Amino acid sequence: MQSKKFRADINGLRAIAVLSVMFFHFNQGLVPGGFAGVDVFFVISGFLMTSIIFRGLENNNFSLWNFLKARARRIVPALVTVISIVLALGYLFFEPLTYQLAGKHGLSSLLFVSNITYASEAGYFDADSFSKLFLHTWSLSVEWQFYIVYPIILIILSKLFSISTLKKIVVISAIISFAFCIYLSSINKTLSYFMIYTRGWEMLVGGIAFLFPLSTTENKKRIIESLGLILIITSFFIFSDTDNWPSYNALLPVFGTYLCILANSYKSILSNTALQKIGLWSYSIYLVHWPLIVFFKTINIDISMFIYFSITILISYLIFNLIEKKRNYNYGLLLLYILTSLSSYYISINGISSRLSGDKKNETDLVEYHRKFYGGEGISNKVGVIYKNNDSNNNLVIFGDSFSRQYGNYLNKQKMNYIGFFQDGCFSANGVYNVYDPKLKNECISRWVEFSKHIQIDKKSPIILAQGWKADLALKSNKDDAIAVKPYEFIDFQDKFIDEIVKISGEERNIYIIGRPTGVRKNTHQCLSENKLPIYKYINISPCKKPTLKVDIKINNHLKELSLKYKNVFFIDPNDILCNDDLCMVVDSKGNPIYSDTAHLSIYGAEVVGEYIISKIK
16 A cells, blocks of 8 residues: 655646636636546545545544544635635625525535536536536535545445455446446436536546556656646647537546556656645635636626736635635534525525615516516417518518517517517427427427428518527437537538528528627626615626627628528628627616527517618518
8 A cells, every 4th residue: 555645746736637727717718628627636536535545444443534524624614715705795796696596506515515506507518607606616516425425335345345355346436437427428418527426437546546556667657647647738628618528538637647646756747836836725726716707707897817817826825824724623613614504595595685775676586587578578489470460461471489589579569560480499490409308399390390381372571580599509300309419510500491491482582580699698687686786886897887798609600601692691680780899788778678688689679679670671
């Protein structure tokens, strides 16, 4: 069994891991696969925990209580500190919904079940991740669950088997966990990403590095370590958030970390001073880095990488020296933990909405708010509904999802005749749909069939195509109903879709493609509520008080180019009217919201864009 000593190489690995995660979260373009740094942490954790447990079992002095108490003293103080600081700042800056979510997620982090919470909400890389202040704590929950399950199983098995057999069981368990990880990654990516039973193999690989040490020359050790580092760093740049993870892909950083730990080089290239300092502060850095990003985005302040890095390091240094280094908390730590947990629970009830000044009309939840202000509220989500608002024979045919239905009320207000082929959640193409719901899939197919029939009969009415145009919402129809459309495939589907409509519609009518609005990075309901917080009377940083930056939407650019291929197809960009230069409206001149959520137009936004669309059609 290896002797217990400080491993500078492992400390250096911690630095590389936390830096990769930091840079990835700040700007994914810098290190597209930086999230693999978490996998590096898992292997390191598995190595260290296995060393503690097996040494104790061999010496017949392992105590589960002492083991967990030591882990708690290592993890909980800094975690409680960060959550407390974030919630204290949140009281001043966060409107009730954001604050309520922070309370809920803070509590799940303190209970070490945040991985389960986030798995039930959405994927790690979804856009809403920027509303989750403690999203990064999912990995701490996985590790804590490992700290409980792993030693208990080993204690039980040690009563039945020898240490030698236990080592083999660890290897077999790693293989089984890896196999299950591959299987689950193919059918449920979210669960596979967050859960201990698909991440356990990574920690067990670290354990294998301890149980089966390498004995070789120092030169060979340095070669092995260098190879491991190459694998780790390569994984940071060849993978991205569009890749299936962990699955087979995680083998690269996991095996790379395994090689670095296995090498155990005395002259490690990871032992330089800068990496050692960052490695020493890595836990505090990990805790601080993500809430900082979310906080600045929440209060609508853009910061440079240099400022972000400097603030993160400074706060982490303080937390490490003032909190993390101290281990003699005893009952004081327990009291602080309980108080923070109770505070998180209280905040999770309604985000302390009593903080809002003035009237409280914005205190409805997001679903209610969207329903109240959505431009298509009250418009039938049925296929082929005819709206006859005048006596003329001039009609419009509107085809799409909720991004087309949002114009319905405006058209009714303008007394225009139209027939709507709306179906929320349906991608507007034959053979492609949005979710795994078989019922919705059939409705999507039915809509396409009915639309095709109608335009064969009505050969002159202009057609308006409007939808979300998002690749991550499209699924190919197949027997398993589980094949996601890749971004490059999505472009092909768009092209074929437009081409098919042009062919069956004929050349006697015009077809208008409506692009995707820029949207807002924070729900308008939330920032309007923020305006009612006392602190925003004194600082002018609320996102509702200034326009949002225009986003270059690639699919809009492609649709515009595609329309030029046909003489009767025209592209209309809603951002031409919503934006002036590089700034886009969040609220209109009367303070009414342009959006009902982060993407859909409100009744006010639909009126602005709808008027622009009709002016182009006429």
